Amino acid sequence: xxxxxDPLVVGRVVGDVLDPFLRSIxxxxxxxxxEVANGCEFxxxxxxxxxxxxxxxxxxxxxxxxxxxxxxxxSPSNPNLREYLxxxxxxxxxxxxxxFGQEIVCYESPRPTAxxxxxxxxxxxxxxxxxxxxxxxxxxxxxxxxxxxxxxGLPVAAVYFNCQREGGSGGRxx
Amino acid sequence: xxxxxxxxxxSSLHHHSISTxxxxxxxxxxxxxxxxxxxxxxxxxxxxPLRTGTSTADPSSAGAATPFASPxxxxxxxxxxxxxxxxxxxxxxDPMKPHSHFHNNATxxxxxxYPPFNxxxxxxxxxPSFRKKxxxxxxxxxxxxxxxxxxxxxxxxxxxxxxxxxxxxxxxLEVAHLIEENARLKRLQQKFCPEASAxxxxxxxxxxxxxxxx
Numbered sequence: 001x002x003x004x005x006d007p008l009v010v011g012r013v014v015g016d017v018l019d020p021f022l023r024s025i026x027x028x029x030x031x032x033x034x035e036v037a038n039g040c041e042f043x044x045x046x047x048x049x050x051x052x053x054x055x056x057x058x059x060x061x062x063x064x065x066x067x068x069x070x071x072x073x074x075s076p077s078n079p080n081l082r083e084y085l086x087x088x089x090x091x092x093x094x095x096x097x098x099x100f101g102q103e104i105v106c107y108e109s110p111r112p113t114a115x116x117x118x119x120x121x122x123x124x125x126x127x128x129x130x131x132x133x134x135x136x137x138x139x140x141x142x143x144x145x146x147x148x149x150x151x152x153g154l155p156v157a158a159v160y161f162n163c164q165r166e167g168g169s170g171g172r173x174x
Numbered sequence: 175x176x177x178x179x180x181x182x183x184x185s186s187l188h189h190h191s192i193s194t195x196x197x198x199x200x201x202x203x204x205x206x207x208x209x210x211x212x213x214x215x216x217x218x219x220x221x222x223p224l225r226t227g228t229s230t231a232d233p234s235s236a237g238a239a240t241p242f243a244s245p246x247x248x249x250x251x252x253x254x255x256x257x258x259x260x261x262x263x264x265x266x267x268d269p270m271k272p273h274s275h276f277h278n279n280a281t282x283x284x285x286x287x288y289p290p291f292n293x294x295x296x297x298x299x300x301x302p303s304f305r306k307k308x309x310x311x312x313x314x315x316x317x318x319x320x321x322x323x324x325x326x327x328x329x330x331x332x333x334x335x336x337x338x339x340x341x342x343x344x345x346x347l348e349v350a351h352l353i354e355e356n357a358r359l360k361r362l363q364q365k366f367c368p369e370a371s372a373x374x375x376x377x378x379x380x381x382x383x384x385x386x387x388x
Contacts, residue, residue, distance in 0.1 A: 011340035068198060076333060077326055094332035
């Protein structure tokens with residue numbers, strides 16, 4: 001059996017949050033000039049303000065939805081609030097960024113208390129401009145259900161990073 | 175000790191069923207946690223987790239679409255007093271093999287052995303083999319606690335390995351991209367500026383140059 005290489009699968013993002021999909025649109029998330037690469041680690045202090053999100057595609061008339069969730073809330077060993085919704089932006093035109101879209105749920109800065117959490121950005125293609133209703137609360141959001149509810153289909157891009165509390169000492173010992 | 179469990183679990187179970195009702199946006203098969211809880215309590219006799227052994231392939235790394243092949247999802251192992259009994263699939267684990275002891279792959283996370291106790295209490299005639307061993311005595315409590323800690327530690331270790339592996343894979347992908355881009359750019363430079371590409375920087379020390387002309 002060939003060894004799985006995709007970081008999204010190895011990191012269990014595909015599985016816990018998403019179904020397997022093919023990337024078709026570029027998604028670049030940047031916090032303070034540091035680009036998010038799968039599995040890299042950020043400290044909460046670096047995540048205070050919302051990141052810059054640039055998406056690819058080619059047709060300005062195609063719109064995308066961006067979801068940011070924490071599947072490991074409140075703790076990866078007991079994620080009973082999975083997934084915690086941190087940000088939801090819709091109607092982002094292709095080739096632009098998140099600030100061109102409609103912020104349905106405003107950005108909440110990650111502040112994990114226990115364990116090392118994954119934070120996932122998911123991009124969906126919309127069928128057209130559409131009205132998306134904010135969920136009543138951020139916890140126990142379900143990205144799959146959300147995509148089904150608004151007919152978003154499979155994701156077109158995703159990226160994730162790890163984060164633990166500011167003074168945390170888990171993770172890679174360099 | 176059992177009454178404590180029952181009290182807690184019943185109240186938090188009640189809590190949970192309320193919250194699942196509130197939370198139901200689109201109650202598809204993916205929200206199996208809520209449906210399963212209700213199903214579980216409604217028809218304990220129909221749910222036979224003993225049949226998990228047949229249908230489950232190893233779901234771990236292929237990211238296959240059906241990690242939830244068995245009717246009973248791997249319940250959470252955390253039996254601490256402050257957590258809701260919840261059927262969230264914490265990890266894409268191997269579904270429980272009823273008669274195996276902590277079947278453990280090097281890479282896959284371990285299965286959970288213990289269904290939440292409230293469920294056990296409610297549906298115990300249906301799952302006789304889930305009672306791990308004998309009825310609990312005081313020394314068994316510490317054995318259980320050790321067991322729980324063992325499972326938790328295993329999962330944590332598996333997550334840690336997954337994290338490390340994912341990071342490494344990402345780095346390797348990036349390295350491959352960068353090498354490719356570098357080669358491409360060198361080729362371009364070669365094509366458009368052949369004499370410049372032949373010239374390597376001669377000195378790496380500081381030296382005077384002229385600045386922008388005015």
